[in-house]
Amino acid sequence: MADSVADRLLAWYDQHGRKNLPWHEDRTPYRVWVSEIMLQQTQVTTVIPYYEAFMARFPDVKSLAEAPVDDVLQHWSGLGYYARARNLQKAAKAVMADHGGEFPKDQEQLEALTGIGRSTAAAILAQAHGIRASILDGNVKRVLARYHAVHGWPGQTAVLRALWEHAEQHTPHERVRDYTQAIMDLGAMVCTRRKPDCEHCPLADDCEARAQGLTAALPESKPKKAKPEKETWLLMIEDDAGNLLMERRPPSGIWGGLWSLPELDTAITLDELPEVAERELGIACDDAQPLSVFRHTFSHYHLHIHPVRLRHAGTAAEMDNSDLAWQPREDAPTLGIPSPIRKLLTQPEQTTLL
Structure with missing residues (x-):
């Protein structure tokens, strides 16, 4: 099943995937990392102009580490979740001080940097270096939760663990850079939160949520509380x-x-x-x-x-x-x-x- 899923996703990506996003050019660990942090809880169309302006001002990790924090925050203003920008600079300083200005090629060392979690570290390894590493961002969670009919809110420990197991299961050993982009693109373009386009999904034939009529119900939402x-x-x-x-x-x-x-x-x-x-x-x-x-x-x-x-x-x-x-x-x-x-x-x- 793992090879089948990866093969179908890669074939779909070759025809329909996004290949010209700004962070696809010169895929250095720094450029991939900044894009991954910006894309957390933010749509691609919103991120693109911010990313391009950010790269123009901070083209490498050294320039980001040495910049005044006000300058960094100014270039982040409007993206929200401002802790991301502060953590970005903290991590840049650590890369300069502890790693000689080069991002480590080790998952554990990447995760030790401020603001970098398991999925972001894996994206850097896969996208920048082609190293086999499994990602699990919001789009991937949705694809896997539907494909395997994983019930429960993905923020719950047991549900998240199950999704990580599926992510590891399907990540191929070849073309991992394209695969990670493919499964993110599928979630963003086809297996969308509302009105998924199952008719054009390469995984539709054996998607358990589709077979059970659960595509609208999965993944389950976080239990709501009234906001004060x-x-x-x-x-x-x-x-x-x-x-x-x-x-x-x-x-x-x-x-x-x-x-x-x-x-x-x-x-x-x-x-x-x-x-x-x-x-x-x-x-x-x-x-x-x-x-x-x-x-x-x-x-x-x-x-x-x-x-x-x-x-x-x-x-x-x-x-x-x-x-x-x-x-x-x-x-x-x-x-x-x-x-x-x-x-x-x-x-x-x-x-x-x-």
Whole structure:
């Protein structure tokens, strides 16, 4: 069965697979690695322009390791899951410091690098070196869960173990680079999450999910929990010269390491905002003007954002706090900032009557 699956996938790939993606050119371990990290939880069409811009700025592991973190985050801004960018640079630094600037050709050593798991390490070995290694990204999980009718959510240990066994079983010893791309492409192009195109699938004849009428049910979804609703004041403090106060977020957590606007708890009333802002930020300000509220959804909660304009009398002085900085309003969107903040700063402001 293993040879049959691999043979059919490779024959399909030769006719229909994607062979001209940017990371297919000059498949170095570095280029494969960056593409794999970007593609985690992000569609190919979204990744392509980010990947090309990232490669233009950081063409090799050395340039990434030596770059200012703000520069790395700026080139990641809009892709989300920003821990990926921070981990990418940490791993690049480790490759330079511990491996002489060359990615190891060993699965265990690759997995020891920050942000590289079993599947990503295998993709680097298979795609860059042609070494037999089994991958199991989201697309591959879906293909294997349906082909073998594996029940349960793939995040569960027993289900994941079963999927890894199937992945190992089907990975061929020859053309492993093409095979890993083939099974990813099948999941992305044919065995899609919704409305899979079973009529054109090379594995349809003996797909157990299709035979049992379970293609819509497999793989099973993660049990849903209601996302909590949170709120925050977002402070747009501007001085008379048009500079905007920006705050660097903590390195871990939501939007970690990015520049954003200062936030305050919504337990504080609008009238109290200027006083609390001065106490918390050391910035004297007044004239609080609320703008239109908007909601942003994270993976584990919804955040209702209440933007408020505040005026800082005079021209801002140099900040003592390195996590606070004045930035010309027109330049703020060019920083490494979260997409919702960039959208807020670039769209026309709409005041809200409270």
